[in-house]
Amino acid sequence: MKASQAVINILKDWNINHVYGYPGDSVNNLIEGLRKEKDEIRFIQVRHEEVGALAASAEAKLTGNVGVCLSIGGPGAVHLLNGMYDAREDGAPLVVITGQVSHDLVGTDNFQEVNLERMFDDVAVFNKRVTSGELVQPLLKQAFKEATTHKGVAVLSIPDDVFEETVKEDKLRSTVQSNYRYFPDKEDLKNAAKLLQNAKKPLILAGKGALNAREELEVFAEKIAAPVIVSLRAKGVLPDEHPYNLGNLGQIGTKPSYEAMDETDLLILVGTGFPYRDFLPDDVPAIQIDVDPAKIGKWYPTEVGLIGDSAEILARFNEQLFRTEDRYFLEACQKNMANWWEHMDKIANIEEGKALQGPHVMHELNDFVEDNAILSVDVGNVTSWFAGFFRMTNQDFVVSSWLATMGCGLPGAIAAKLKHPEKQVWAICGDGGFSMGMQDFLTAVKYDLPINIVVFNNEKIGMIKYEQEQMGNIPYQTDLQTMNYAAFAEICGGKGYKVTTKEELRHAYADAATNNKPTIIDVDIQERAPLPGKIEWSQAKSYSKHMWKKLMEGEGNFDMPPLKTVMKRLF
Structure with missing residues (x-):
C-alpha cells in the first residue's frame, strides 16, 4: 500500500474521525488518500490553519483524546503554531502532520522550505521529519503515543513524495496503552490527614485536574467543612451556586474567594497549577494533589504532596476522615457568598x-x-x-x-x-x-x-x-x-x-x-x-493616575468626574 494509506490506517486505529486543515502542494497526496476515505475520516477544511490547530486543541481539551490537524509545510506550518502552543500550555494531546518539500530537496533553500524541526522544537514533545515511506508507520505511531503519554504536541513533517512510496503494512497495533497509576505513600496520606483534622479554616482550590472528581470533591468539601474556590478551567466542577462554591480567584475572581484565601489556615490544592502567587496566602501550610510529580510545590510551597488521581485520593480521605463539626468558617464564607450573589444580581x-x-x-x-x-x-x-x-x-x-x-x-x-x-x-x-x-x-x-x-x-x-x-x-x-x-x-x-x-x-x-x-x-x-x-490599593492608585493624566493632557472631550464617582467605579 501507499504510505498515505498507512497514515490513514493509523488514524483509524486511534478512532480519529475528522482532521482539521487546509490542502496544498506538499500534502496533496495525503489529501487524495483522505478523499477516498471521506466516509470514515472527514477532512474539515478551515479557512486559516491557525483555526484548524485551535479547533484540534479544543477538541482534545473537551474529550481528553488526541486532536489532529494537517497543513502544508512552509507558511501553512507557520500558521499552526498558535494552536500548537495553546495545546501545549493546556496539556491537550495533539498530533500535527505537516508537509515538506521533497526529501531530496530538503536543505537546498527550495520554494516554501522552512526548517520545521527547528521551528517546532520548543512546542513539541515529539518532533521528527520522515525521510522514507518505511518510517511513516513507526514514527506516526510513536507520535500518537508521545502526545497521549505526555499530554502534549507531537509533530511529523512528511515530504509529499514520501506519501506516494509503497510500504508494507505494519501489523503491530499502536493504540495499546499500559494501565498504570500513581498513589501516594501511606506516610504522606497520614501526614495530610493530620493537617486536615487540625485545620480550623481549611480551603480547597480546585483546578482542571478535579474535573474527573466532581462527586468525590463535593463529599470531601462537606466532610472537612471546606469552601471550594475554582480556577477558570475548573469552573463547573461544582455548580456555580453550589453551597460550597466561592467562585473563581484572582482578576476574574469573587470577593468571598479573595477573603477566604486571606483567612485560611490550610490550603488544599486539587489538580491545579494556579500560578498567581499574589492571590495565594503568604505563609499557610498546603496539601497538594496532582497526578504529575513535577507540579508538586512548583507554584506554592507544599507541606505534603500527594501524587495520584484526584478522584482516588479524595475517595480515600472520604472513607477515613471523620466529619468536621466546627463549621464556623464554612458558614461565614457561605453568608459572604450569598451577599456576593445579591451584589452581582444588582449589577446584572x-x-x-x-x-x-x-x-x-x-x-x-x-x-x-x-x-x-x-x-x-x-x-x-x-x-x-x-x-x-x-x-x-x-x-x-x-x-x-x-x-x-x-x-x-x-x-x-x-x-x-x-x-x-x-x-x-x-x-x-x-x-x-x-x-x-x-x-x-x-x-x-x-x-x-x-x-x-x-x-x-x-x-x-x-x-x-x-x-x-x-x-x-x-x-x-x-x-x-x-x-x-x-x-x-x-x-x-x-x-x-x-x-x-x-x-x-x-x-x-x-x-x-x-x-x-x-x-x-x-x-x-x-x-x-x-x-x-x-480592588488593591495599587490598582486604585494607578487608575487615579490615569484619570489625572487624561485630564492634564486634555485627551478628547473629558469631564473629570467627582471623586465619589471615581471611587464608586473602583470599589
Whole structure:
C-alpha cells in the first residue's frame, strides 16, 4: 500500500474521525488518500490553519483524546503554531502532520522550505521529519503515543513524495496503552490527614485536574467543612451556586474567594497549577494533589504532596476522615457568598431601555443555555463576564487558559459541534477576539454546524484598554472600527441578529437556541471595566493616575468626574 494509506490506517486505529486543515502542494497526496476515505475520516477544511490547530486543541481539551490537524509545510506550518502552543500550555494531546518539500530537496533553500524541526522544537514533545515511506508507520505511531503519554504536541513533517512510496503494512497495533497509576505513600496520606483534622479554616482550590472528581470533591468539601474556590478551567466542577462554591480567584475572581484565601489556615490544592502567587496566602501550610510529580510545590510551597488521581485520593480521605463539626468558617464564607450573589444580581439586572453592558448580556444568557450545552469562551473582557455572571450547572466549556490566546472562541465552538452534534453549542466572544478569525464562520456554514456566537461589541479591545488605564496610562490603539457582525453572518449564509436592547437580546437568544443555522448575535454594549472582586490599593492608585493624566493632557472631550464617582467605579 501507499504510505498515505498507512497514515490513514493509523488514524483509524486511534478512532480519529475528522482532521482539521487546509490542502496544498506538499500534502496533496495525503489529501487524495483522505478523499477516498471521506466516509470514515472527514477532512474539515478551515479557512486559516491557525483555526484548524485551535479547533484540534479544543477538541482534545473537551474529550481528553488526541486532536489532529494537517497543513502544508512552509507558511501553512507557520500558521499552526498558535494552536500548537495553546495545546501545549493546556496539556491537550495533539498530533500535527505537516508537509515538506521533497526529501531530496530538503536543505537546498527550495520554494516554501522552512526548517520545521527547528521551528517546532520548543512546542513539541515529539518532533521528527520522515525521510522514507518505511518510517511513516513507526514514527506516526510513536507520535500518537508521545502526545497521549505526555499530554502534549507531537509533530511529523512528511515530504509529499514520501506519501506516494509503497510500504508494507505494519501489523503491530499502536493504540495499546499500559494501565498504570500513581498513589501516594501511606506516610504522606497520614501526614495530610493530620493537617486536615487540625485545620480550623481549611480551603480547597480546585483546578482542571478535579474535573474527573466532581462527586468525590463535593463529599470531601462537606466532610472537612471546606469552601471550594475554582480556577477558570475548573469552573463547573461544582455548580456555580453550589453551597460550597466561592467562585473563581484572582482578576476574574469573587470577593468571598479573595477573603477566604486571606483567612485560611490550610490550603488544599486539587489538580491545579494556579500560578498567581499574589492571590495565594503568604505563609499557610498546603496539601497538594496532582497526578504529575513535577507540579508538586512548583507554584506554592507544599507541606505534603500527594501524587495520584484526584478522584482516588479524595475517595480515600472520604472513607477515613471523620466529619468536621466546627463549621464556623464554612458558614461565614457561605453568608459572604450569598451577599456576593445579591451584589452581582444588582449589577446584572437592567431596566428596559437602558444601554446593555457585558454583565447584562452574560446574565441573560443563563435563561437560554441548555443544561448539557458546551460553551467556547474567548479571551478578553468576555472571560471576566463569563466567570462572574454565567452560572454553570452541568455545562462544559473550553477556553485557552494558559496561553490565553484571543480568537479561540469560534474554533472551540466548531470543534465542540463536530464532536457533539447533539448538544447546544455557544461561543462567547469579544469583537476583538472574534474578528481575529471570523473568516472561519464560513467553515461553520459550509459544514452546516448550528453554533451560536455571541459577539460583545464595544468597538474596543476592552481588556487591553483597561490594562493600560490600570497602569496609569492613557489608552492608545485600543479602538476598533465599526463592524456589523450580524450582516456578516447573513452574507456568509448564516443567521444574524443586531441587538441594542434587552428585549432584542432575549428575542435573539430564544431564536438562536431553537433555529438550526450557524448564528451570530451581535450585541452593542456600553463600556465597562472588568473589575476584579477585590480592588488593591495599587490598582486604585494607578487608575487615579490615569484619570489625572487624561485630564492634564486634555485627551478628547473629558469631564473629570467627582471623586465619589471615581471611587464608586473602583470599589
